[in-house]
Amino acid sequence: MKKALLILSILFLTVSYGQEIKQIPQINVNGEGKVKVVPDQATILATIETKGNNAKDVKKDNDQKMEAVLRFIKKMNLDPADYKTQRVSLNPQYDYEKKKHSYNATQTVEILLKDLSKYDELMDGLVDQGINRIDNVTFQSSKLAQYQSEARKLAMKEAKLKAEDYVSVLGQKVGRAMTISDNSQTYYPQPVYMAMKSMEMSDTKAPRETLAVGEINITANVSVSFILE
Template identity: 80%
Template sequence: MKKALVVLSMMFMTMSYAQEIKQVPQISVAGEGKVKVVPDQATISATVETKGNVAKDVKKQNDQQMEAVLKVIKKMNLSPADYRTQRVSLNPVYDYEKKKTSYNATQTVEILLRDLSQYDELMEGLVNQGINRIDNVIFQSSKLAQYQSEARKLAMKDAKLKAEDYVSVLGQKVGKAMTISDNSQIYQPQPVYARMKTMAMDESATTTRETLAEGEITITANVSVSFILE
């Protein structure tokens, strides 16, 4: 009997608690914000590649060409913090048809160019002094954090505008936000490949010319927001 009374008491308390819970009218929407900016700097990844039959000679030639490349970089008064050796390799390559081993040496330097007006001069200097492979060029903004903040604010405004559009026909109003989820992807600048490889292979180019067309980069923020309806 006591057990039955306890069970009935718990059921009564549960029902009473459930009656006190009120459904809160709400709406969930997604918002997107985009900021387009002209990049003001670039990261250049450039490689010296040499081949030959004697490992020692191949490595020596590679070192000499990279030394000349570094002199070009220093001549342009770039900060030492803005360039670094990224990769160094010396690998044997076996030719099964000729049954002969050759060697391939590479050194890659990564350069952060903060002044795009130096771009053409730097690229031609690199190619003329031994760079024979431009792996990629990534255009970016030095004010990325600022533009990401702007994009997030635009995304929130977009979400609220969508919510207001939906409820405007119902005679209701959008109230406070209950939940906010940031769905933004990590910003990854897109590299430029083909145009720079073409320039690198054009060894006959001797006159100064303008080859840079950096265009715009887009910084995007995405949010999901749940608003209370009033």
């Protein structure tokens, strides 16, 4: 008897709880917003790598080359806040065949170039002054936050438009948003080096055009749950 009463009590509570829960009509949709931007600046990681048998000489040679690089960058009239050295290292290396040690010194300079018209001049000068490794070039926009905001707004507009399309045939309306999940992605193009056309050089030299920077694709993706009215 007690067991039967317990079961009836549980059933009563379950039914009561179920009656309290109201089903809220809603629709779940995805939206995407895209903004394409032409980069207006670039971050360059350039390295001097020096090898030799004497650690002191290798380090000294590497330092002298980096000093020349920094002097050249200064002559390019870049803001001192836009370049800095990093990742300085001096490592021994052992040649098992020759059974002798050698040394490898590296220094990297990071440069924020805000005027892409100076790109070719800067890169040529870096190599002339001793840079023998370009580790990375990333093209960016100085107005990235503004374009990301535009992409998010476009994504939300597309999500709402989708929801309205779906419910328009049902005689319902799209109400307020219940949940929003956002996942934005930004693609930074790598440099594309254009093939240099062979030409006979006369007294007048043609300007170099070795780089096509491409576009930055700023994409915002959202998942939205709307209440149906």
